[in-house]
Amino acid sequence: MELFLDVLGESLVDTAKMLPFLFLAYLLIEYIETRHGERIEALLAGGGRWGAIPGAALGCVPQCGFSAIASNFYSSRVITLGTLMAVYLATSDEAIPLLVSMPAYWDKLAVLMVIKVVYAIVVGFALDFVLCGVLPKSLRGGYTGHADEVDCHEEHSDEEGKPAPIWKAALRHTLEIFVFIFAFSLVFGLIVEGVGEDVFADLLGSMGFFQPVVAALVGLIPNCAASVLLTQLYVEGALRFSSLVAGLCTGAGVGLAVLWRTNPSWKQNLFITGLTWGAGAFLGVAMQVVVAVFA
Template identity: 55%
Template sequence: MILELLLDALLDSVKMLPFLFAAYWLIEYVEHRHSEGIEKALAGGGRFGFVPGAVLGLLPQCGFSAMAANLYASKVVTLGTLLAVFLATSDEAVPLLIANPEHWRSLALILGIKLAVALVAGFCIDFVFKRLIPQSVRGGYTGSSSAVDCHEHEERDGILAAALKHTLHIFLFILLFNIV
């Protein structure tokens, strides 16, 4: 009975592997090839930086929140932009939902809600409650994105190796939970 349980858990987990790998390959591709462009879009958002922050935050990338935090600490983006990024940034849920096509509708709903919440929060912080927040905390506009090196700790693995590493890690996590 235990062997049958383990075999069922393994088979259920293996079925997700192609979708999970495809999702992580796409994420790694975007992260490796377009991270500087994403950084420039976020830094170039100006007074409405929370909009690209919320939209770009929906892309599941390992370092996007850290990038936004670095840009905020360097006074390149506003507190509203930082909050929008943090609220929109997705974790491992997105690749897991992508790996299960029957959950794509739920994924779209979750991402839509995250986007709306991030946009409203960013707007409120940067415009509605702006006067209530001290200037030293508001951030934005005084720094330069060229002074921030968000990629100094970036992995040197290729796209394929990084995608395989993430896929294996999440596969083991899924397998463990399927067994439980």
């Protein structure tokens, strides 16, 4: 009981420190989404074969709505495969506001975003310009799906159906993430204290170069909470930075789930899912190799 109370108190204090930063981050996100959402969608749809650039830029906005929109656009033959992959790989979802809430990790956040955006553009261009003649049309796209507007969060409206103030939506998202982070911190703390920090660290460390591969699989989970889980594991020291990058590259929120629902070609959906995982895992392993060589 004493151990539980100690971990409970420590988790509550550490999580509470993030609240002001989380709220401000979500307030900015809600403002951008509410005031400029339609313009952003139009920019994404009008990029053509150069859509990887706006796709990567929009994907790094910390919310999974754009990955869902991109999936719908791809299913409706509005955007290319390269643009879709650029959005997926650049998406970090809830990881950004979480890292923003921790000033000590702002430098890592900047490096993370630069790596993901540049990598997303490179992969997008490779698919649309280099590999477009190699990949068969059945995998690149060409089927017509049903395009509905989908968002990973609830509709931002009050009980009377009127648009809710952005501060209310921001507060709701802040509290939702707060509860998840607190619960994760509590469970993680109990596990670490129960089995010992050395044992837990050795388990993850024993994965070696396979750690980014596992992290990339976790990122594929079609839920906004996956990015929070990966970020917390990194903050707790259980994941290397390369593994965090790998997991967040594949963490497209509900984008993949929307793709499987709206796009009728299971071959395309399976190929894109595997491509997303492979791209994220490859980048994570490549970063580890570079670090090992130049360390």
